[in-house]
């Protein structure tokens with residue numbers, strides 16, 4: 117028996133229940149990972165609330181690190197005792213252990229601690245694909261990034277600096293503004309008190325930016341378009357304030373023949389080669405100290421409801437770890 121969080125219905129944080137469940141021996145091609153650290157991500161709240169429907173009942177959580185405890189028939193990718201992590205499922209990371217498709221596990225180098233991996237696999241790989249694939253940032257570029265003191269945000273601030281990019285970050289409080297600045301964000305705008313489009317115009321001498329990375333969604337969609345140069349790209353990669361819907365495409369013409377994409381990590385990590393390139397890139401910036409992992413909150417597995425309340429209540433900064 118192991119302890120695991122299960123949801124039998126969608127709704128608020130209290131639908132997550134800590135239960136004792138049987139974890140069967142791993143099937144062929146699967147490995148059982150005993151978790152040492154679990155990552156909290158905003159997407160977990162979408163699964164819990166029903167915004168992203170999942171078949172119920174279900175486990176929850178997509179990111180964890182730990183040790184391979186058992187392997188099924190035919191597994192060669194990992195062996196018992198390997199330190200591994202995953203950042204895009206399977207659903208059920210909020211548990212003391214889970215069985216994962218062995219070939220999708222990432223072996224951890226000695227330079228990455230378990231809790232750093234659990235904090236970084238989804239957030240770090242997201243910042244990477246946004247900056248290196250969705251819109252390929254170059255040294256000297258300027259970009260706008262919303263929620264710059266969040267989990268993906270603090271990685272993004274540091275990675276942008278490493279790339280020689282002038283990052284303009286938005287945040288919801290003065291404390292978060294300081295945090296973003298301390299992590300390399302060149303200009304920070306408090307979007308609860310300042311007009312973002314006007315400030316972006318000032319900072320860029322009227323040029324605006326070629327790309328906006330927007331994980332806030334509904335509340336920032338139009339503001340993001342207003343910050344873009346003609347033919348600029350909005351990478352709308354999340355819904356922290358609610359999903360963007362019902363868009364009249366003519367708004368893109370009116371605001372400058374703009375492009376919009378709604379990317380998700382899985383479509384940037386579709387082959388073993390893409391996964392290997394992305395993870396070695398991430399581990400490299402961490403090993404060199406260019407991106408440091410900020411674990412600013414920790415919760416016990418039984419306290420995940422509070423973790424969700426704090427994340428959705430904009431009380432967290434950087435990454436959050438759940439301790440199995």
Ligand SMILES: NC(=O)c1ccc[n+]([C@@H]2O[C@H](COP(=O)([O-])OP(=O)(O)OC[C@H]3O[C@@H](n4cnc5c(N)ncnc54)[C@H](OP(=O)(O)O)[C@@H]3O)[C@@H](O)[C@H]2O)c1
Pocket residue numbers: 156157158159238239242263264265266267268269286287288289292331332335353354355356357358379380381382427428429430431432433434
């Ligand atoms: N598409 C992908 O591949 C992918 C992968 C990973 C994450 N994501 C997305 O990236 C975003 C950031 O994820 P994260 O896990 O790192 O979360 P996070 O940034 O740590 O937390 C969300 C932040 O959004 C801001 N926010 C603005 N309006 C909000 C509202 N109404 N309710 C709650 N938060 C609000 C808050 O910062 P302020 O107080 O500073 O405004 C909050 O701290 C999420 O939208 C997530 O879904 C997408």
